[in-house]
Amino acid sequence: MSRQVLLLHAPKTNSHFGPLGEAMSINYMAVGLPALAASLEAGGWPTEILHLGVQRVVEPDFDLSEDVAKQPPLLTGLSMHWHQQAWDTVEAVKAIRRGAPNTFIVLGGFTASAMFQEILETVPEVDGIIRGDGEVAVVALAKALEKQTSLADVPNLSWRNGNTITHNPISEQSTANSISALDYERFDLLRHSKQYIADFCGPFFIPHKRPQATIMALGQKLFGGATGKTMILPAGRGCSVTCGWCGGGKLSHKKFHGRSNWIQVAPGRLAALIARSKELGFSGVQACFDPTPKDPEHWIEVCDKVAASGVRTNMFFESYALPDPKLVDALVRTFDRVLISVSPESPDETVRRRFRPMYFDNKELIESVRMCASKGADLMLCFGLGLPGETLDTPKQAVELVDRCRAVAKGVRIQCRSFAIEMEPGSPWALKPDAYGIELERRTFTDYLEAHAPGATVELGYRVKNTGDESYAEKIQKEACKHMCPLPPSPRLGHLTCKALRAATTSPLRFG
Numbered sequence: 365m366s367r368q369v370l371l372l373h374a375p376k377t378n379s380h381f382g383p384l385g386e387a388m389s390i391n392y393m394a395v396g397l398p399a400l401a402a403s404l405e406a407g408g409w410p411t412e413i414l415h416l417g418v419q420r421v422v423e424p425d426f427d428l429s430e431d432v433a434k435q436p437p438l439l440t441g442l443s444m445h446w447h448q449q450a451w452d453t454v455e456a457v458k459a460i461r462r463g464a465p466n467t468f469i470v471l472g473g474f475t476a477s478a479m480f481q482e483i484l485e486t487v488p489e490v491d492g493i494i495r496g497d498g499e500v501a502v503v504a505l506a507k508a509l510e511k512q513t514s515l516a517d518v519p520n521l522s523w524r525n526g527n528t529i530t531h532n533p534i535s536e537q538s539t540a541n542s543i544s545a546l547d548y549e550r551f552d553l554l555r556h557s558k559q560y561i562a563d564f565c566g567p568f569f570i571p572h573k574r575p576q577a578t579i580m581a582l583g584q585k586l587f588g589g590a591t592g593k594t595m596i597l598p599a600g601r602g603c604s605v606t607c608g609w610c611g612g613g614k615l616s617h618k619k620f621h622g623r624s625n626w627i628q629v630a631p632g633r634l635a636a637l638i639a640r641s642k643e644l645g646f647s648g649v650q651a652c653f654d655p656t657p658k659d660p661e662h663w664i665e666v667c668d669k670v671a672a673s674g675v676r677t678n679m680f681f682e683s684y685a686l687p688d689p690k691l692v693d694a695l696v697r698t699f700d701r702v703l704i705s706v707s708p709e710s711p712d713e714t715v716r717r718r719f720r721p722m723y724f725d726n727k728e729l730i731e732s733v734r735m736c737a738s739k740g741a742d743l744m745l746c747f748g749l750g751l752p753g754e755t756l757d758t759p760k761q762a763v764e765l766v767d768r769c770r771a772v773a774k775g776v777r778i779q780c781r782s783f784a785i786e787m788e789p790g791s792p793w794a795l796k797p798d799a800y801g802i803e804l805e806r807r808t809f810t811d812y813l814e815a816h817a818p819g820a821t822v823e824l825g826y827r828v829k830n831t832g833d834e835s836y837a838e839k840i841q842k843e844a845c846k847h848m849c850p851l852p853p854s855p856r857l858g859h860l861t862c863k864a865l866r867a868a869t870t871s872p873l874r875f876g
């Protein structure tokens with residue numbers, strides 16, 4: 365039977381990775397997308413997922429308008445989850461409208477849920493936006509469209525009602541039980557899923573040119589954080605805290621998704637997904653949902669179930685604070701290679717305390733690194749340099765902190781990452797910039813669209829107050845490059861490799 369629903373993921377096609385030039389980023393689809401497709405299939409609507417980055421690589425002549433014109437869907441859903449996707453997603457929306465004038469176009473995901481009113485006001489081709497959890501709402505929408513009944517009863521939907529925009533209440537919220545029953549593994553509904561798993565589930569950036577892409581893939585293998593083909597575990601929803609810069613903390617979930625607490629997928633279901641990841645061709649899994657680091661029982665139970673199943677794979681565990689020793693033991697005995705990431709955010713404890721409710725000091729961090737290393741886990745330390753309160757000296761302090769960690773962790777690999785924290789829609793510091801000592805450069809959906817359009821200069825979306833210098837963020841990042849480059853031969857000398865690569869690949873000298 366031909367497809368009746370089309371779901372799409374658009375990566376950011378005009379990203380730029382310093383030495384390697386123009387590239388695609390936001391390569392992972394929302395983990396919820398295959399589950400949405402599966403729910404639609406189960407409701408009787410054959411569904412196909414398209415990843416426009418995969419299409420670009422596998423079918424270079426692919427034309428979205430022609431594709432939908434050949435087989436116009438009843439419903440087309442696009443995931444506008446990460447704000448970086450905004451421009452490419454709107455372009456895809458326009459292409460779909462040209463090819464299939466009558467398909468109902470709905471958006472969903474984090475950015476769409478935070479900026480729904482403005483998106484509907486500024487992008488006339490969009491018919492509706494599902495806010496928050498999508499699996500029940502999207503099925504209700506397909507049913508209403510098929511039966512041509514009113515959209516007023518579709519939960520969580522904002523939609524055009526003649527000349528007005530109507531917001532139906534957020535009346536459908538998934539529960540721990542319901543999210544444990546979803547089919548996240550339905551990658552078979554994605555066109556070219558093998559290519560997606562092999563080439564898109566790992567690299568942050570996929571350069572557009574082949575030689576650069578090869579260098580990037582090699583670099584990712586040698587220095588990358590996760591394993592090559594990593595399956596992200598859809599481990600839960602919501603959050604237990606509100607970090608100052610994060611658009612997905614407790615406060616944002618309450619405000620935009622109606623969820624006041626967090627929920628987790630059942631340990632047995634996660635263990636089953638980990639087993640399935642091997643059959644699907646992934647070489648490791650990534651756990652990035654750890655709302656209670658002080659109470660690790662949930663993840664220990666997951667480990668015990670995986671160990672009992674006899675499945676072996678690699679694990680990249682993002683710890684939301686410092687990991688509990690019992691959890692590290694369980695991870696190390698269950699998985700082949702274990703990489704634990706910890707985000708001090710800033711080497712400066714005052715800055716860290718301001719942004720991170722799950723606070724730890726530098727001494728505790730070093731002790732935790734010692735403990736993880738003694739058990740055989742590799743570590744990644746992540747810094748988000750350029751935060752208010754930091755100075756041009758901060759990158760050097762970060763390197764010193766990493767050196768102190770390295771000194772107590774022999775025999776394991778310690779990587780460090782520094783990345784600029786961008787403004788995210790609906791984050792606490794977007795809502796109260798004064799309280800955080802910043803001035804916003806991105807506020808509206810149009811600002812986000814412009815920030816991600818081709819040719820836009822790479823900016824963070826805010827300016828730290830009282831730095832007396834317009835390009836302060838850029839300066840601090842350049843300092844970070846000097847001290848914490850991820851390229852070989854070392855964090856301090858990598859920037860020389862970067863310069864050589866830039867010259868070799870003749871990419872314009874651009875920041876980051």
Ligand code: B12
Nearest residue numbers: 390391392394395396441442443446447472473497498612
């Ligand atoms: C796990 C996670 C990740 C994982 C990947 C998750 C993934 N592939 O989905 C990793 C660690 C790789 C990651 C990376 C990034 N992340 Co992240 N991540 C999260 C986290 C912690 C949980 C997300 C999650 O698993 N949700 C549960 C799953 C099952 O639901 P879902 O996929 O969101 O889908 C549901 C709805 O969103 C909706 N929906 C989604 N798409 C669509 C489409 C349609 C048509 C409809 C109707 C509905 C719909 O329905 C789905 C089912 O109910 C959130 C913070 C939080 N606590 O929520 C941040 C968060 C989503 N990430 C964020 C960011 C910024 C990023 C990065 C850009 C960071 C960076 N600079 O590199 C990258 C992007 C990487 C990429 N795409 O390639 C921001 C997004 C803010 C914004 N508005 O843009 C968040 C909110 C917070 C944060 N700062 O981390 N992330």
Ligand code: SF4
Nearest residue numbers: 603605606607610613
């Ligand atoms: S950054 Fe903080 S608020 Fe955001 S998802 Fe992680 S722990 Fe939650």
